[in-house]
Amino acid sequence: MNRLTLLDAMFLGLESPELPAHVAGLQIYELPKGKGSAWLHGLMEELRQRPPGSPFNEKLRPRLGGLPELVVDEDFDPDFHIRHTVLPRPGTDEQLRSLLARLHANLMDRDRPLWEFHLIEGLQNRRFAFYIKIHHAICDGATFSKWMSQSTTVSASGKDMRPIWQRPRVRANRTARTGLDALQAPVNLLATARDLGLGLGQLTGKLVRRRFLQGDRRIALPLSSPSTALTAPPTASRNLAFTHFPLAELKAMGKSSGATLNDVVLAICDAALRRFLSEQGQTPAQPLVALVPVNLRPPDSEEEGNLVTSIQVKLGDPEQTPGERLAAISASMRSGKEMYADIPAVASQAYSLGAAGLAALGSGLHLEGILPPPFNLIISNVPGPRETRYFGGARMLETYPVSGIAPMSALNVTVYSYDGELFFGLVAGRRAMPHLNDLKLCIDEVYEEFREELPGAD
Amino acid sequence: MNRLTLLDAMFLGLESPELPAHVAGLQIYELPKGKGSAWLHGLMEELRQRPPGSPFNEKLRPRLGGLPELVVDEDFDPDFHIRHTVLPRPGTDEQLRSLLARLHANLMDRDRPLWEFHLIEGLQNRRFAFYIKIHHAICDGATFSKWMSQSTTVSASGKDMRPIWQRPRVRANRTARTGLDALQAPVNLLATARDLGLGLGQLTGKLVRRRFLQGDRRIALPLSSPSTALTAPPTASRNLAFTHFPLAELKAMGKSSGATLNDVVLAICDAALRRFLSEQGQTPAQPLVALVPVNLRPPDSEEEGNLVTSIQVKLGDPEQTPGERLAAISASMRSGKEMYADIPAVASQAYSLGAAGLAALGSGLHLEGILPPPFNLIISNVPGPRETRYFGGARMLETYPVSGIAPMSALNVTVYSYDGELFFGLVAGRRAMPHLNDLKLCIDEVYEEFREELPGAD
Structure with a gap:
């Protein structure tokens, strides 16, 4: 259980259908040599099996007269969070942009852990993409970048696959408050x-x-x-x-x-x-x-x-x-x-x-x-990271x-x-x-x- | 320019991210004999060229102290409304359901004409689908059904293609009020x-x-x-x-x-x-x-x-x-x-x-x-219609x-x-x-x- 900070809560409070408050990352990969659609489908199956760690398994719970807190979602639904999309042929960058613009405009479900992961197949020149969307109430750019780095590897071997929601270990406690939220600590x-x-x-x-x-x-x-x-x-x-x-x-x-x-x-x-x-x-x-x-x-x-x-x-x-x-x-x-x-x-x-x-x-x-x-x-x-990164053996191009x-x-x-x-x-x-x-x-x-x-x- | 009725406006007023107020229709077609993905892509190109008629070219304009009205959207953006999606292989009915559940959960952009049209490619057994989403402020089930009928043909020849947004003629005036809105007419x-x-x-x-x-x-x-x-x-x-x-x-x-x-x-x-x-x-x-x-x-x-x-x-x-x-x-x-x-x-x-x-x-x-x-x-x-219907020569199965x-x-x-x-x-x-x-x-x-x-x- 984690309390949100004032700033976290501001990203919820100021949100509207016209001003969604999530951030996202697009990663474009090259299919490993000799791999194609079947490999991607296998990857998708494997991803669905990976259990989420904090805060990717947590949803909002309002608190009367206080800031909301994050509690474990007991009915975590991987099919909701982990999605598979295919671009129409020929799969140009423009088609990708148009798809992402739509995905990015949609509000997230506040009754579930505030993230979505999309594997996007069918990009021209043997490429595929991840679009990873996380609510700003959960992380800022620096934290997003850290999570993205942790979910990719520096080796091309493809053994260490760990998607962004599968957390490496219990994360640092959020109580060490240096910002505006120190105001909330009576001591x-x-x-x-x-x-x-x-x-x-x-x-x-x-x-x-x-x-x-x-x-x-x-x-x-x-x-x-x-x-x-x-x-x-x-x-x-x-x-x-x-x-x-x-x-x-x-x-x-x-x-x-x-x-x-x-x-x-x-x-x-x-x-x-x-x-x-x-x-x-x-x-x-x-x-x-x-x-x-x-x-x-x-x-x-x-x-x-x-x-x-x-x-x-x-x-x-x-x-x-x-x-x-x-x-x-x-x-x-x-x-x-x-x-x-x-x-x-x-x-x-x-x-x-x-x-x-x-x-x-x-x-x-x-x-x-x-x-x-x-x-x-x-x-x-x-x-972001300085060296070439990989996911499941696929090289991250952009x-x-x-x-x-x-x-x-x-x-x-x-x-x-x-x-x-x-x-x-x-x-x-x-x-x-x-x-x-x-x-x-x-x-x-x-x-x-x-x-x-x-x-x-x- | 059309005023909304009280009931129309209620569908806007009671709407929230948790309770979107749109209705939609799913149409499943069989690809015409000998046609495949290239034919669908051609269809998509043709659809983008079709100009919208009332109310598909109209967006909301709030009125101070009154019900909103519909006015022509001068910057109508066909790429926003007419969308092309592909199901991942193998393209099962379950994958279609899962895609539609996501599309159906998303709020519409209130600053644009309140409809979306999705051509969905890649459904098993030589099938494709249309998912047509319209805000309930614009139409009820009976009107939706009428529009759906008007946009399909009873002949398989494929010559009379007219998508739902290309209206056959100026529609009946909405001023003949028999319901609660008669209250608004002072006479x-x-x-x-x-x-x-x-x-x-x-x-x-x-x-x-x-x-x-x-x-x-x-x-x-x-x-x-x-x-x-x-x-x-x-x-x-x-x-x-x-x-x-x-x-x-x-x-x-x-x-x-x-x-x-x-x-x-x-x-x-x-x-x-x-x-x-x-x-x-x-x-x-x-x-x-x-x-x-x-x-x-x-x-x-x-x-x-x-x-x-x-x-x-x-x-x-x-x-x-x-x-x-x-x-x-x-x-x-x-x-x-x-x-x-x-x-x-x-x-x-x-x-x-x-x-x-x-x-x-x-x-x-x-x-x-x-x-x-x-x-x-x-x-x-x-x-709905009693006889078999077609769109551009494709037979509507379900x-x-x-x-x-x-x-x-x-x-x-x-x-x-x-x-x-x-x-x-x-x-x-x-x-x-x-x-x-x-x-x-x-x-x-x-x-x-x-x-x-x-x-x-x-």
Whole structure:
């Protein structure tokens, strides 16, 4: 039995048919040599036999006047969770995207363990895919990534098959609370409340000082982002798009200007989104604002679940060269991080929950077009395994994150590193962004331009 | 532009992730001679080209302080509505059921025209299927059946292909209101209100008179049905089961006792459900109660949309022979119909909305187990075409209704007649009825027993 944390519960409380709160991963594999459909069917049979471990065997139980808890589902139904799908011929990547967009739009059954696993057969060029969907109330990107790594192997021998739901051992206890949930533990309530109060005070002080006294224009003030086509009321259907680039090249782009990989991702997304919007006749004069989730775990922490906050990062100005844009965003990011430095986790989480709550409120009251959106898109970076991975002897070729969108912002770009590549998973509201794949094309173009124009990139 | 009626809007208002309010039809076809996967892919391409007509091109638009209306969706997206799915090999009926259970559990996107069409490839024995899902706010069973008939042909030539969304002509105007919605038309508001008041008074008077003065124990009083495993809180996932029998045999079963086809269906469902429950250790001492929807259209009416009410029918006693059970149910049904005879449509609709509202209220307050359920299951009978039908030259072999479940009652059995057979579509909450297919087996057994024991049946 595990209590949910405040943040876990927020992902349940803010969820609606228009804003499902699950995250997912797509893994694309190559069939082992000499294996075909019969091998996949055998794999499927074997998967159904694997028993789930915590939290994959647990379902929600509401508690009167408290946060819900997770209890073992005594009627666990493997046929419900483990699914087999076949793409129509010829099995193109576009057909896969279209299938995933539908699967990703569907709410999960809250009366069952909050995950689904889909084996997808029939992808062109001897490939198959896994689509793994888990509710955000159960895990954040870092935990998802850890589970994905644990469920694949570094050897091609195919002996160590362990699907994501078959947990390696009893997981770390979730009671070691470092975030907002420390507020719930009476023993240090006073100390935590003091941290929260002081921390929020420090944050506000820093914000005002940096922005107005020191004239730091790279700080994103609340409600300072422009309204764009992405600031639309949320609707239930989704579009997906995927692309990937060599990790080393992306890192090299930032090298000469001291920018991080993350800065380069933000700059490419920013330039691409500006181009995409301008092709639709939209040219926001102000910088766009990205919400960037930040993992709050200390290095080497074993803690699972949700332990994130987020920074609002002001992106580049309308007309900038790749170098200028990257420098501006790198400065914004540093400002944002410095804002949170030395601030207790409890306060930074409260501040970022405030931004999410504001967006939810704005969306709930249909204030799109009246209230400026707290941010224009989410850009998230989740580190994955560095070396080639296998499942049951099949080599993992590509792996894309498929995340969720937030209220008042119809786009999420999450990147995931694996085996020397950085994989971009784009998720958008289908009504607000019916031509999401055009944004993917803009990202590909901008990537080439950055590679040509940045000094360190070649 | 069409206003929704009160009943239409009720199907939207009472909808939740646990209680989706759509209805669906499953059609199973045989591939034309010499045709295979390539032909199906061509069919799919052709279907995508067919433009939608009203209401298949219309989406909801909320109106402040009024019922929503339907307006043309200017960004109609055929790829969203028209979908292609392939079953994994070997493509058994069980795999089809499992796929449909998932598709049927998913809410529809309220920001788009409220329908989905799925072509399902890969069914064993040279078969393929259509699964057509439409929101109940747009149509009831009778309208669905009419649209299904219009979208198939009586000739095998394959020239007249017209999918369900390609409407034959401008449909009948929905303003001719005979039900509860007449209340909205100011011109006859007073007359309608008088009808409603008088009618509800008559209904109550009849109920009291028949039950208590005349001692008619076959009348179902509100809140008189026993609690069973079906009276469970609704959950999001579904189980489906299908069976079918010769129509002539079912009619013959009722013949000697003057029972209708509908009475026979109710009696078979009742006996089968009692057996199913008793195998799980449940033996309700009181009769079960079925909610039976009734089409309010005068014969030959062209009116589309929702125009139904429903009767609560007391089913048989625990231990009865097929003949006794059929006679008892036939008497209940007559009592129920007489209750509504000469009662204005507006009053019978209000009464049955009251029962539905009571169930929704009970479920919303989690009163399962405290409040007796207003009914135990829904049993619905929708007449379909009598002669063999074709689509694009493929012969329709079977066609099953896939309806929705109601609050406080986890089971819906809808039957649909076609080409000399009666097709049973069972839909249940998967948590309340994890072994729904066992109920299908009970129905098959009971059918055989009825056939052996009823005088007219052979």
